[in-house]
Amino acid sequence: MSLILSSAPHVRSKANTQRLMLNVIIALLPSLAAGIYYFGWRAALVVGVSVASAVAAEFIWQKLSRQKVRVYDLSAVVTGLLLGLIVPPSAPWWMMIIGSFFAIMVVKQLFGGIGDNFLNPALAARALLLASWPALMTSGYNIGKFADATSSATPLLAGASYMDLLLGNVTGAIGETCKIAILLGFIWLLVTRTIRFEIPAAILGTAALLGWALGYDPLTTVLSGGLLFGAVFMATDYVTTPMRWEARALYAVGVGIIVVLIRKFGSYPEGVTYAILLMNIAGPLFDRIPMHRIYGYTKAKKEGK
Amino acid sequence: MKATFRGGVHPAHGSKRPTQALATRDFVSDTVQIVMNMNIGAPSKPCVKKGDHVKVGQVIGEPVGFLGLPVHASVSGEVVAVDAIPYLTGDMVQSVTIKNDFQDEWEELHPLGNVEKVDPAQIIPAIKAAGICGMGGASFPTHVKLTIAPGKKCEYVLANGAECETHITCDDRLMQENATRVVDGLRAVMRALNVSQGIIGIEDNKPAAIAAMQKACQGRHGVRVQVMKTKYPQGGEKQLIKVLTGREVPSGGLPIDCGCVVVNVGTCAAIADAIIDGKPVIDRICTVTGAVRSPANLRLRIGTITEDIIGECGGYSTDPGKIFFGGAMTGMCLPNDQLPMAKSTNGIVVFTKEEAVSAEESPCIRCSKCVDACPIGLNPYDMKIFADAEKWDVCKKKHVMDCMLCGACAFICPARRWLTPSFKIAKQKIAEQAKKEAAAK
Incomplete structure (x- = not known):
């Protein structure tokens, strides 16, 4: 009889890395479907190129650097999918390849691969594309169902009804417009316990409150632009968020504040990307603030360095 | 209200179901091998030799040192070997092997009688003489735990019936089948320590045990049942104290530092047996489950060999890949099925070859x-x-x-x-x- 000897625990939860990534992919499908419905086949092409090049970038890097190929963990698929959903539907294919390669090779792999990137790869790639090809990144919404609409770079449409905002009957990035689809994905992520509700809730709550204080309609603030998509899918990225729930809350409040401040005072019409990227950088610092109580200590003890 | 603590996981996933409804039955094998290091502290010293005839309850190992406990023969018969074997940690341990003559001839016992009437000063010495250590798995000598250091005061005695580990249902069955003994043991500890509050904490996935314990508590002084949410590690000493009393054990301290003593319900029953019947620890309930043909809750004589236990449960249902004592969250693996169970062995779980494979470690994704x-x-x-x-x-x-x-x-x-x-x-x-x-x- 040969028995395995190992240290406890002898059971592991069913959710492994691959399963969690698959949950995110499933959660993004409604948004993808809505994007294709509103913007047509062009949107599918953009997302397809983005996903394929992200996976290719990961595979090539891991082969070249002689690492174990971990493409099967699906994290590159998630990155590609996220990037594809936050660009305009008529983004050129070569731009998506550049974006995906930058996200995977520079932002993710150069810093150590999965778990070690300090920025959200998809958002960092979007920031790169926005800085490099601002015209291409802020136009090209007028295809599919919007072929006749006048171009509007700002997703903060004055006059759009709540219903239009919810259904996605407004122009914007492929996956960001249809809020119903995003909410469906959000529910899936919560039900499967892939993410916790604190971060999206705190971001949206803060943005609504601050928006209201600065004279915006709170509901429009939440439903317009990429805020909902960012709060649900981008700000909840495991790697770039703090680990303690107290720090996560601070991080989320920070995102909410910066989003509204950029919308109100910034020269960009929309600030979700930069708000999250900025807070990605601040996140690890929040984890160092000793505000977590450990069992058996009377006061919150410093966690040491 | 169902109390709980922050954090925790839900690993049980119905792993308790195969044995939850199974009543305890006795199993006595023809040979027992009793190891001398069943409790934390120095191993006991064997005081019998090969060829000796021993009776059930006879001392075969004498206590050594401050944490030492006596070890008793669990069957009557002839000592066939006194030798060292490698036990769970891999260290060599003295053991006494007894061939059962099935006469069940008992050593003369010295009962102290009703737990409510016994002289409190006699309780702790009786617990030591009975060789009682933590039956929930920790195997800390109970008499040492109950000897309160000067300057410390105990205000609560907590009986731990959480049984939060996966697979194990022996405490569940014990509370259903022997509720009065559990309460008797708890009362004995409360009287020994002059404490007026005793709480029995049970997770809400054991409704039958809760009902039985509530009934057994009726008319008893100062004891009550507190239902807790089912969550691992609800039965951890620190979590149990937090949930039942709202207090926290200071870091690096002991439960007594926050006025609590925690005793497993199995230990409570053993204490009651020691006081009322004068019976030392010679048996315990043990859950046998996993890849065995017929999972069971067995009352086993201490020192029963694992292979015999598995045989009593119909044998392996498939090639075993891993066997451990205890639940799947903290259990200790066995190198083979020739090792005997001990006083703190609350369960024996067999995993199939597939279940036994450890997943490969992959990079952390900082999911928190x-x-x-x-x-x-x-x-x-x-x-x-x-x-x-x-x-x-x-x-x-x-x-x-x-x-x-x-x-x-x-x-x-x-x-x-x-x-x-x-x-x-x-x-x-x-x-x-x-x-x-x-x-x-």
């Missing part, structure tokens, strides 16, 4: 599920980095010594990282270092 799961509020992600780097002093600063090795972080980790084993090593290294420093002074 480990941080959310830690019932102590530690940051396992952070501690693991420094444990892997063998920076033990940094681990210590990050409170690895407060880790109770419950396994919740490793269970929940999607990257399948070996968090708990790393912390176990870190704790050992830090303890060794402290010993060295103390020796140097």
